[in-house]
Amino acid sequence: MKSEIEIRDKKIGEDHPILITAEVGVTCNYDLEMSKELIDVVNESGADAAKFIFWFPEEIFSDKTVTYSYQTTDGKVTENLYETAQDFQFSLDEWRELKNYADEQGVILFSTIGSPSGIDYAEELDLEAYKLSSWDFNHHPLWRRIASMGKPMLIDTGPVNTLEVAKVMDIMKEEGNEKSVLVHCFHTDKYGGMNMRAIPYMREAFRTLVGYSSKDQSTETDIMAVTLGATFLEKRLTLDRDLPEHHHAISLEPSEFDEWVDLIRNVRKAMGIKDLRPSEADLEERKRWFNHLVADQDIPKGTTLTREMLAGKRPEKGVSPEYMDFFLGRTVKKDIEYNESISWEDV
Structure with missing residues (x-):
């Protein structure tokens, strides 16, 4: 895999600034004006990109009774995920408007793709990168089609093992796509299960770029990810933690996101290079x-x-x-x- 890739004018690699992305795939509430405000926050903070999600519930769920529980500032909420996801959609014209707005603000817009229609939307919008969810790791036909596009693939790992990663990396190679970033993520609150050493392990085992998707408002593991070699970092962003719907309660608000971006930039600068060079x-x-x-x-x-x-x-x-x-x-x-x-x- 390539040791350096490019998304628009942003180079990603160990010798370049970290590509910092706001995760707004749920916290945009699929409200166009709210989404534009989030893009404004990304622009003003000095971050690089905003990551959304293309939801096509009919293509994603066979079991339409599955529920999902999450925390809000008012307590725990449990919803039917298929029904909720019906509201998590923009029309293609609305996506075009949002993509154009992001381009005007100098913000890279890309999306998690989990279904065939998502690929169609991504290509219609000429998105410059694909994000792939942990939950689609065994959907090899989807991977193969995305890999064949030849665009950078930012790949959440989450619940998968080395063999499962090796299989999809082989698919990428077969399709001639060497633009991968393996993104460490987890769904645990226990520090003993976070396994941040997966970041250098994946870099060495698969000779690829690596990144990290931050789970909540805490910063300990974000800093660890930078020092362990992450070249891509993703953090949840909301306009207001008191908003209803998923993930707002565990996201950063705009002023906090600004401070976080500065923190990550400073940590990366402080790492320096593999040499003794006094200041x-x-x-x-x-x-x-x-x-x-x-x-x-x-x-x-x-x-x-x-x-x-x-x-x-x-x-x-x-x-x-x-x-x-x-x-x-x-x-x-x-x-x-x-x-x-x-x-x-x-x-």
């Missing part, structure tokens, strides 16, 4: 606090230098004390005062 500030401090070779007593001209006559003292402005042994046994050419620097020319 400019460190190098300035070095001049003040490193040592240089000085006389530890008055030394008359013609004296043969011994260890007791020399010392290393601050600041760093002459010969390093690491070369002290060079001077031992040599004769000084001039009078040298106590604490005076000793140079190569003095012996």
